[in-house]
Amino acid sequence: MQSKSEQINTLTEHNDELENYFRNTIIPQLFVDSQLILRKFTPPAMKQFNLKAEHIGQPLANVKENFRFPTILDNIQHVIDSSEILEKEIQTTDRRWYQMNVLPYIVQKNNKTDGVIITFIDITARIRDLKEQEKLIAEHELLMDTIAHDIKNPLTSLSLTIEMLKKLPEKGMAKLPAMLGTAESSLMKMKDIIADLVQNRWQGQRYLAVEELLDLQNILEDVRLTLAAQLQESKAVLEVKIGISEITFARRKLRSILYNLVSNAIKYSSADRIPHVQIKSMEQDGFMVISVSDNGIGIDKQHLNTIFEKYQRVASKAEGNGVGLYLVKQTLEAAGGKVTVTSKLDEGSVFSVFLKLTE
Known part of the structure; x- marks a missing residue:
């Protein structure tokens, strides 16, 4: 002692x-x-x-x-x-x-x-980098979608015009067939370029989105930091219950999927209660199922089949361009997964993301 x-x-x-x-x-x-x-x-x-x-x-x-x-x-x-x-x-x-x-x-x-x-x-630099990355990705994806969407209509119109010109009488228009042939060739080339662009878009070629073994908890931490200002301003409660954590997927894509869903859960909250967002993961029939549920304004049953369409918006109370859920659906389907939703007006919504598990 x-x-x-x-x-x-x-x-x-x-x-x-x-x-x-x-x-x-x-x-x-x-x-x-x-x-x-x-x-x-x-x-x-x-x-x-x-x-x-x-x-x-x-x-x-x-x-x-x-x-x-x-x-x-x-x-x-x-x-x-x-x-x-x-x-x-x-x-x-x-x-x-x-x-x-x-x-x-x-x-x-x-x-x-x-x-x-x-x-x-x-962690200022980390949050700033995450926000900037999400912003650049969202802007690029919106730009590419807008280009593909806006070009499709004039191309269709041009195709119809060429077909009509082909049926015109050729008297006094000896050079017209050659001109039409050149226009048609250019048109087909433009169509091929757009087809390749769209195909590569969802085959993981852009941004070098390489699949890797990910920990869901780390991805959610990045999302939480990116949305820190929104969470703080809305006083939202974010609850996470991880049942299964490892998944082979492209980091940027999974982060973008969860960012869109959690961001919407905060954005479309009810004015008379504090937002409560719950994220769960579980294994089901060879899929990792990630559910994002909220107690927000909910979605009318008649809109449940259209919210994943491009430029469709759940409500006009918040800023948005109607592309987020469309990108979520396209990304998941291209990877062999899917997204589903259940909702009740003025009670909240549950979005379920299905990611295919590998052996």
Whole structure:
């Protein structure tokens, strides 16, 4: 058994180690005790949140405005009361995003939470890149769909015109057949180009969308980060229950599918209740089935068969171009899968994505 002086020396060594760690870490970190008193912080935290030496020993409530995050005290108290780790994305008023991890500081002797250690990891660049990538993909897909759609009609008209010209009398029009032949040849070439474009579009050739073994949880994390601002603004609750997680699929395509469905669930929420979006996965008859359910405005039964058509929209209350669900359906069907929907007006909808599992 250690003597009193030995115990003091041991505590001093441990304190020196902790002080050394806090001085040298490159991550903004705080230590707050069970009375919500700020006890320590790292130099990066001092710089990022404009903390000063005199703030040590003060109630965190006195300096909470430095963090520009209104519910930080409630979050810390929740971890102290529950001894559960809390992970949350927060945005400060300077429009930077952080992964905030609040970890309970548990005293082993009595197994009680005596405070929390809070770390802040800057994820601004990641969220910005994800948003930019989704935006570019959506714009490119919409552009290609629009081009194919808009060119089809004039091409059809040109075909009919050529057929009519072929039936005209040839008297005094000796060069007309040759001209028609050239026009017809050009027309066929344009048709072939469009056919190749559309075929390659859904055969995974664009963007080098190579299939790989994916973890659904990681894809959902990317989607959640991309939609962080919408989730925060709407105060939506996002619940995830993963039954099966691994799937061989193109990362960009799966992310785009889930992004569209989760984004719609938030976008078409009901004005009289907080949005609740639940994502589940399970295995069924050789497919991974991912369901995205919400408690939103729902879809009228008469529209259930048309919502996957291009330029069709569920409602006019939110921004959109009516292409998202069309792209979801086309992508899945091209990969041997499908998407289904069930819905009740003013109760919500459930979209189920079927992805074929490989051996």
